[in-house]
Amino acid sequence: MTRRGPLPRTTVTSLVLGAVVALSGTGRDLLAQAAAKPAAAGGLVRGNAFGEWRHWGADQWSTRYSPLDQINADNFGSLQVSWEWKGGEKHGPDEYYRTTPLYANGRLFTVTSTKRHVVALDPETGKELWAYRVEEGIRWQKAPRQFAGRGLAYWNQAGKERVLVTTPGYHLVSLDAKTGKPDPLFGKQGTVDLMEGLGYPMKKLAVDDSGPLIISDAAPYREAKPGEGWDPVKKIGADGTVGILSQIAASSPPMVVGNVLIVGNSSIHGYYPIRASNPIGTIRAFD
Numbered sequence: 001m002t003r004r005g006p007l008p009r010t011t012v013t014s015l016v017l018g019a020v021v022a023l024s025g026t027g028r029d030l031l032a033q034a035a036a037k038p039a040a041a042g043g044l045v046r047g048n049a050f051g052e053w054r055h056w057g058a059d060q061w062s063t064r065y066s067p068l069d070q071i072n073a074d075n076f077g078s079l080q081v082s083w084e085w086k087g088g089e090k091h092g093p094d095e096y097y098r099t100t101p102l103y104a105n106g107r108l109f110t111v112t113s114t115k116r117h118v119v120a121l122d123p124e125t126g127k128e129l130w131a132y133r134v135e136e137g138i139r140w141q142k143a144p145r146q147f148a149g150r151g152l153a154y155w156n157q158a159g160k161e162r163v164l165v166t167t168p169g170y171h172l173v174s175l176d177a178k179t180g181k182p183d184p185l186f187g188k189q190g191t192v193d194l195m196e197g198l199g200y201p202m203k204k205l206a207v208d209d210s211g212p213l214i215i216s217d218a219a220p221y222r223e224a225k226p227g228e229g230w231d232p233v234k235k236i237g238a239d240g241t242v243g244i245l246s247q248i249a250a251s252s253p254p255m256v257v258g259n260v261l262i263v264g265n266s267s268i269h270g271y272y273p274i275r276a277s278n279p280i281g282t283i284r285a286f287d
Contacts, residue, residue: 092114107129108120117133142213143170172187203243206222247267248265
C-alpha cells in the first residue's frame with residue numbers, strides 16, 4: 001500500500017479572474033447590457049438582479065445561469081481578455097483558487113490568499129476598490145481549510161449592502177460592500193466567532209511549532225499552559241488566541257435566505273484520519 005504525503009504548498013500564486021472578457025477590448029457593452037434591462041417584479045428574480053451574480057450559484061436557487069446573451073457560441077472564439085487581476089502579487093500565495101466571484105450593484109467581490117482576504121474590484125478596469133485583511137493568529141495557522149475558499153455571500157436590504165465571509169479560523173465577518181469596513185452592528189464589531197455556541201469550552205490556545213495543520217491533524221494546536229506567552233522568534237507558545245480544542249472550519253460562504261444567513265462547517269480532511277471523532281456538523285442561522 002502506497003501512502004501519499006501532504007500536497008506541496010504553492011509558494012507563489014498568480015490569481016487571475018478570467019471571467020471578465022469583452023468583444024471589443026473593454027467591458028462597457030457587457031456591463032451596459034446588464035444595466036439596461038429591468039428586473040422582474042420587486043427588482044429581483046430568485047434573489048438576483050438581472051445581469052448580476054449575487055450568490056455563489058448565481059441566485060438563491062443556485063441555477064448557475066445568467067440571462068445575458070451578448071456572448072454566445074458564435075462569437076465565443078473571438079473574445080479577448082479585457083483585464084487581469086493578480087491577487088497573489090498583492091495579497092500573498094494560495095494553495096489553490098476555487099473562488100466564484102460575485103457581481104452586485106456595479107462591483108465584483110472575491111476572496112484571495114490562504115488568509116482569505118476580501119477584495120472589491122471595478123468590473124470595467126480590474127482596479128481594487130477596497131480590501132479587507134483578517135488576522136486570526138493560531139486559529140489561522142492551524143486551520144483545516146487554510147485557503148481562499150469558494151467565495152462570499154452578498155446581502156442587500158433597503159440600501160444596506162453587506163458582503164459576508166467565513167474565514168479560515170472559523171469566524172463570520174460582515175463588511176460594508178461600499179467601503180470594506182466591518183459592520184459595527186453585526187456580532188462584535190462586525191464579527192461572529194463561530195466556535196462559540198457549539199457546546200464545547202473555549203480555551204486559550206498554544207502551538208509547539210510554526211507550521212500549518214498539514215492534512216490530517218498531524219500538528220494541531222493545544223490548550224495553553226498557565227502563564228504561557230508567545231515567543232516571537234520561534235513563533236511558538238500562546239498568542240492570546242482562544243478557540244475550541246477540535247478542528248472545525250468552513251471553506252464555503254454562508255447562504256443568504258431573505259434576511260437569514262445559513263452557516264455550515266467542515267471538519268478535518270479525511271485523507272488519513274488520526275482521531276476517532278470530530279466536532280458534530282452543526283448548522284446554524286444568523287440574523
